[in-house]
Amino acid sequence: MQNDVIVETHKLTKIYRDFWGRQKKTALRALNIEIRQGEVFGLLGPNGSGKTTTVKLLLGLLYPTDGEAFVFGKPAADVGKNERIGYLPEESYLYRFLDAEETLDFYGRLFNLPPAQRRTKAQELIEKVGLKADRKRPLREYSKGMRQRIGLAQALINDPDLIILDEPTSGLDPLGARWMKDLIRDLRTLGKTVIMCSHRLEDVQDVCDRIAILNEGELQAYGEVQTLLQDHRRIELRASDLQLSDDLRRDLEELLRKHGGKLDTIGHPTTTLEDYFLRIVEESKAHPGRRFLPGKEPLPRVETVQRVEGRG
Amino acid sequence: MFAVLTFDRDPALYQNVPAQLFAWIQGAGGWAAFGVLVWLLAGYTRMRAEDRARIAPWHKRIFVASVAVSFLAYLIAGGAWLAQFLPKVKPELAFLAYAYGITIGGAGALVAAGLSFVFGLTALRFRRIWALAKLSFKEAIRNRVLYGFSAMLLVLLFGSWFIPYKPEYQVRSYVGVVYWMMKILLLVTAIILAAFSIPTDIRRQTIHTIVTKPVERFEIVLGRFFGFTALMTLVLLLMTSVSVVYVLRGVDPEAAAESLKAREPFYGALHFENTGDKSKGTNVGREWDYRSYITAAAPNQEPQYAVWDFPEVPRSLASRDSVRCEFAFDIYRTTKGFENRGVSCKFEFQTAHFNEHDKDSYNADRSRWMSKGNLFSKKDIDEWLAGYRTRLAPQALAPLELNERLDNKRLRLMANPLEGDPPQYRLSDAAIENELAEEYGYYVVPAKDITDYHTMYIDVPAGLFRNALQAPSGNTGRPPLQARVSVTQQSATQYVGMAKYDLYWRLDDPKGGHEIAAFTLNFYKGAVGLWLRLCLVIGLAVALSTYLSGVISMLVAGMLYLGGGVIDYIQSIAFGTAPGGGPMEALFRLANRQVALVPLEESAAATLATSTDVVFRWFIRRVLDLIPDVDRYDLTSYVGEGFNIPWTQLWIDCGALSLYLLPWFVAAYYLLKWREIAGPT
Numbered sequence A: 001m002q003n004d005v006i007v008e009t010h011k012l013t014k015i016y017r018d019f020w021g022r023q024k025k026t027a028l029r030a031l032n033i034e035i036r037q038g039e040v041f042g043l044l045g046p047n048g049s050g051k052t053t054t055v056k057l058l059l060g061l062l063y064p065t066d067g068e069a070f071v072f073g074k075p076a077a078d079v080g081k082n083e084r085i086g087y088l089p090e091e092s093y094l095y096r097f098l099d100a101e102e103t104l105d106f107y108g109r110l111f112n113l114p115p116a117q118r119r120t121k122a123q124e125l126i127e128k129v130g131l132k133a134d135r136k137r138p139l140r141e142y143s144k145g146m147r148q149r150i151g152l153a154q155a156l157i158n159d160p161d162l163i164i165l166d167e168p169t170s171g172l173d174p175l176g177a178r179w180m181k182d183l184i185r186d187l188r189t190l191g192k193t194v195i196m197c198s199h200r201l202e203d204v205q206d207v208c209d210r211i212a213i214l215n216e217g218e219l220q221a222y223g224e225v226q227t228l229l230q231d232h233r234r235i236e237l238r239a240s241d242l243q244l245s246d247d248l249r250r251d252l253e254e255l256l257r258k259h260g261g262k263l264d265t266i267g268h269p270t271t272t273l274e275d276y277f278l279r280i281v282e283e284s285k286a287h288p289g290r291r292f293l294p295g296k297e298p299l300p301r302v303e304t305v306q307r308v309e310g311r312g
Numbered sequence B: 001m002f003a004v005l006t007f008d009r010d011p012a013l014y015q016n017v018p019a020q021l022f023a024w025i026q027g028a029g030g031w032a033a034f035g036v037l038v039w040l041l042a043g044y045t046r047m048r049a050e051d052r053a054r055i056a057p058w059h060k061r062i063f064v065a066s067v068a069v070s071f072l073a074y075l076i077a078g079g080a081w082l083a084q085f086l087p088k089v090k091p092e093l094a095f096l097a098y099a100y101g102i103t104i105g106g107a108g109a110l111v112a113a114g115l116s117f118v119f120g121l122t123a124l125r126f127r128r129i130w131a132l133a134k135l136s137f138k139e140a141i142r143n144r145v146l147y148g149f150s151a152m153l154l155v156l157l158f159g160s161w162f163i164p165y166k167p168e169y170q171v172r173s174y175v176g177v178v179y180w181m182m183k184i185l186l187l188v189t190a191i192i193l194a195a196f197s198i199p200t201d202i203r204r205q206t207i208h209t210i211v212t213k214p215v216e217r218f219e220i221v222l223g224r225f226f227g228f229t230a231l232m233t234l235v236l237l238l239m240t241s242v243s244v245v246y247v248l249r250g251v252d253p254e255a256a257a258e259s260l261k262a263r264e265p266f267y268g269a270l271h272f273e274n275t276g277d278k279s280k281g282t283n284v285g286r287e288w289d290y291r292s293y294i295t296a297a298a299p300n301q302e303p304q305y306a307v308w309d310f311p312e313v314p315r316s317l318a319s320r321d322s323v324r325c326e327f328a329f330d331i332y333r334t335t336k337g338f339e340n341r342g343v344s345c346k347f348e349f350q351t352a353h354f355n356e357h358d359k360d361s362y363n364a365d366r367s368r369w370m371s372k373g374n375l376f377s378k379k380d381i382d383e384w385l386a387g388y389r390t391r392l393a394p395q396a397l398a399p400l401e402l403n404e405r406l407d408n409k410r411l412r413l414m415a416n417p418l419e420g421d422p423p424q425y426r427l428s429d430a431a432i433e434n435e436l437a438e439e440y441g442y443y444v445v446p447a448k449d450i451t452d453y454h455t456m457y458i459d460v461p462a463g464l465f466r467n468a469l470q471a472p473s474g475n476t477g478r479p480p481l482q483a484r485v486s487v488t489q490q491s492a493t494q495y496v497g498m499a500k501y502d503l504y505w506r507l508d509d510p511k512g513g514h515e516i517a518a519f520t521l522n523f524y525k526g527a528v529g530l531w532l533r534l535c536l537v538i539g540l541a542v543a544l545s546t547y548l549s550g551v552i553s554m555l556v557a558g559m560l561y562l563g564g565g566v567i568d569y570i571q572s573i574a575f576g577t578a579p580g581g582g583p584m585e586a587l588f589r590l591a592n593r594q595v596a597l598v599p600l601e602e603s604a605a606a607t608l609a610t611s612t613d614v615v616f617r618w619f620i621r622r623v624l625d626l627i628p629d630v631d632r633y634d635l636t637s638y639v640g641e642g643f644n645i646p647w648t649q650l651w652i653d654c655g656a657l658s659l660y661l662l663p664w665f666v667a668a669y670y671l672l673k674w675r676e677i678a679g680p681t
């Protein structure tokens, strides 16, 4: 990972005012962050904490009340920086009367791409986001998830170096969310920088290298996910091919006491619902026509814990 | 009322362009100065130091210099304005200083305000504007906006039931109705589309994905403008084509004779003689003072003349056989019983070479040669040539030139010899008239019955034009060609009213036979007038909507447009030509029960009232600069009356529209640039 700073903010502050210039809401207070080349950066926080505001300030959709933001070394209001940026808004607000191909062609033109390049790029992206079958339908007929996909495609039309995603997984089913997360990881392997806002913590934990946590417009925590989350007081141990018994428990307690520690819990690990859901969907694809009838069949059980880890 | 074009204003001419340009610099410059002032007070002071530091130094220098020039010039203008009240200062001098002051001040302010704009234009890219234009186009079509235009069908299907019908007015009525319908449908659609497009983009946040691309915000304005203009242009083209077919099918022959053509008039300047006032005839008490009236001379009085001077004569006319002079006058009757009979007028056409004393000899020659039964002997021709030679004597031509003229005339007179002995030569009546007109520089129609409501004509022998184009014989101080109209004694009690544009030469050939083609082309030219108004409302509404909401933009644009329709009235208040002065003076008069036309008594209160009006008028004048002069683009009457729309008119109108829209676009540029797209709305 290189350490070139791509985005930096100095005391970035945003106060929303009403028509008469009266202060209504301090959405962001003196934010200082740096985002580096090639990382996936997460902006976390509860609803209304100022994540979207930060992103809009970086994009020049809002002008700071105080402080400054620089993207690629240029002030955020500079139009030129947009050449290298891809933006997926919180909700994908696109023109509903265009179909997927027209949408991508339109945004391609805004990047001044020549026609041939626009066409190949559009086909490639439509395939990538899985809308090939629906590419001729107007966007007004799209479901929320489909709109999110075409929104992502338009954000990638210029092969951007910095991708800003506001709530990329909102509205997506777990399958879609997983796909989105995989895609973000792919972007990172290609050396792109990604900024994503989210309040879905598991998403952030899965893909982000570094995060900033905002609350009420103030920065609460900022740093590498790994270091932030590591619990140095505890140690986790996993073992397989064992029967859970009181004997085992006693032996372990004794062993741990000898090292000056203490056993907190012992038991079967549960998987996440996400993993479970994904497996169910996988299986239903493998056995088309099968369905769950209450009483007839026991719920499929989790037998082996299989975690899909992105980071080794 | 009259089958003749009446002009509310003079047709656009290139020689008036510089004056209009100066007026524009003063008007737009005033607003630019206001904008710069507001920015300096409210914008610059609130700008953060780091943003100020980012302004390029050359940019800063030009800005400061032009603001300083502008400020000084306005200071001088203000001083000059005050100086006009000082007793010692010559008012012309003060006025000159004032005019220069506000022009230079305006120009400086325009430079200061336009600097960033012009610089910003270099960043625009055609492909992006085109993409945005195409988007607007598609949006309108896919939202089924065009269905509204099917209302036009109603007019086409059932129009003839409602259109007032009088055979000779058929073309005019139909033209009026189809243009009116097109105007309403297109303008309303255009204004709604344009006013709501950007605000909707902002409200639906679709604009977020656009401005986060490398799109200059002004490209959005231009894209919208061009997109809607293109759409409306196509619709207009289609509607015009359908309309022209509608108007052309089954035209009444009378109507065709009146207006199914595209006359190219050649106008002169009108003055009156023996009416007491060169610029006016008699006032017969008609409310509308567009026309002035003449009547037959009372015994032992000089006859009254309406005289059209043609300071130049188009060379192309001289090569024809005859040139048509068309006219349509108003008749004001003081005696009953003549309603259906025309008024008899005498028409005299004369060149600068014509000698007043030759009238008798012209008449004698004319009756003599006309009585020959179109057959001339050698002797007749010799006599004619001898007479011509004596008439040329005062001109003291060089012998070579004199002989050439005589030889040419002989050739023409002897062009059609007949077999036989002694030889005879045939000369048609028209040829005789032509020869006489060329010889004397004179042609007369002693009595022509004029009827109201009709365009009438006299085919004048083109010999007159050949005479007019001959080298001038010394400086007579007379224009090369004059048309003089007087009322004959037969119609002693009648008045005939005329205006400058009531009499003209036809530059096109009325016998050429391309009337329908010319009319059709002219119909499309008339549509250009509507097209310009479409551009106007689209530009205005789009520019306004960069700052205002959709509804408000629509209302403001609509009001400015409608204000353009009554601009003359607003102008009359602003420039103090309305009787009773401005509103304060009117109020003062009302309070003191004074009649509007009596000058106010000198009193402190009266002075206050009139000087408050000065401020009021100044203010109104500034507002006037914002109002588009929409009537100038209304070319319907040209088409309806069968007059060719000069290309000059179209070009100048295009220019005027561009100048009107430019400041709005500059304002839109800044407003959208400074606007927080995602900010509170």
Ligand SMILES: Nc1ncnc2c1ncn2[C@@H]1O[C@H](COP(=O)(O)OP(=O)(O)OP(=O)(O)O)[C@@H](O)[C@H]1O
Pocket (backbone or CB within 6 Å): A016, A017, A024, A025, A026, A027, A045, A046, A047, A048, A049, A050, A051, A052, A053, A054, A090, A199, B678, B679, B680
């Ligand atoms: N246009 C606006 N006008 C006024 N206040 C606004 C505006 N946009 C956002 N705010 C306020 O600013 C604060 C931060 O909003 P922001 O949209 O940045 O939150 P967020 O972290 O993105 O929340 P969420 O998770 O719900 O998307 C909120 O209190 C919100 O009410």
Ligand SMILES: [Mg+2]
Pocket (backbone or CB within 6 Å): A051, A052, A053, A090, A166, A197
């Ligand atoms: Mg948000």
